[in-house]
Amino acid sequence: MRLRNVAAGDVEAYVRMRCDEAMMAELGGPLPREQVEERLRKDLRLVAEDGAWIKAIVPDGAEDGAAAGVVTLWQDEEDGATVSEIGWMVLPAFQGRGLAKAAVRRVLDAAAADGRWGEVHASPGTTNGPSNGICRALGFRLLGERDVDFGDRVLRTNHWVVTPGEHRRAPDGLGSDGLGSDTD
Numbered sequence: 062m063r064l065r066n067v068a069a070g071d072v073e074a075y076v077r078m079r080c081d082e083a084m085m086a087e088l089g090g091p092l093p094r095e096q097v098e099e100r101l102r103k104d105l106r107l108v109a110e111d112g113a114w115i116k117a118i119v120p121d122g123a124e125d126g127a128a129a130g131v132v133t134l135w136q137d138e139e140d141g142a143t144v145s146e147i148g149w150m151v152l153p154a155f156q157g158r159g160l161a162k163a164a165v166r167r168v169l170d171a172a173a174a175d176g177r178w179g180e181v182h183a184s185p186g187t188t189n190g191p192s193n194g195i196c197r198a199l200g201f202r203l204l205g206e207r208d209v210d211f212g213d214r215v216l217r218t219n220h221w222v223v224t225p226g227e228h229r230r231a232p233d234g235l236g237s238d239g240l241g242s243d244t245d
């Protein structure tokens with residue numbers, strides 16, 4: 062698996078991820094198809110400004126570099142404070158292979174090296190087995206439950222937090238090679 066910045070050619074992957082009811086069930090619901098290009102443009106601007114890391118997950122053997130999922134690390138204002146947050150998604154055909162866990166771990170490895178993100182928060186739905194499994198496996202601490210607004214929906218979430226560097230890093234030599242700077 063490797064990570065690369067999202068790119069203008071990721072429209073189809075965005076459609077499959079962001080316009081799908083099941084994929085978006087816990088992320089505010091599906092995005093209307095006609096809003097996808099604007100959403101991708103917004104993400105590309107954020108990446109260009111280095112305001113967020115939005116990384117496409119490319120499985121081993123993917124000839125065309127097509128995205129199987131995405132991991133996003135960004136910052137938000139919450140009660141007047143800047144908070145770092147991380148989220149992830151993997152297309153159904155690629156789920157259950159450890160891709161999301163490996164990708165989140167690699168982003169946290171890079172965030173530890175980068176040093177600017179501070180504590181990183183994650184808010185998976187309380188019933189999201191795989192996402193809560195990822196948080197638990199990577200050493201996030203569970204602070205409790207809370208309601209989070211996603212679009213016009215309110216989701217009951219688990220509030221997890223981790224300090225990059227204190228997370229469970231990849232075993233030596235595995236996945237510790239940063240974020241695929243060859244393609245960034």
Ligand SMILES: CC(C)(COP(=O)(O)OP(=O)(O)OC[C@H]1O[C@@H](n2cnc3c(N)ncnc32)[C@H](O)[C@@H]1OP(=O)(O)O)[C@@H](O)C(=O)NCCC(=O)NCCS
Nearest residue numbers: 084149150151156157158159160161162185190191192194
């Ligand atoms: C959540 C999601 C990203 C998981 O992707 P994935 O690549 O299939 O995840 P992984 O294969 O890395 O598995 C993650 C862990 O969850 C575990 N897991 C899988 N299903 C599980 C379940 N129902 N209950 C508990 N743990 C589960 C896996 O065993 C794995 O842990 P392990 O490696 O220690 O065994 C994917 O299902 C998805 O995109 N869902 C829709 C969008 C979404 O919900 N995003 C997250 C919002 S916070």
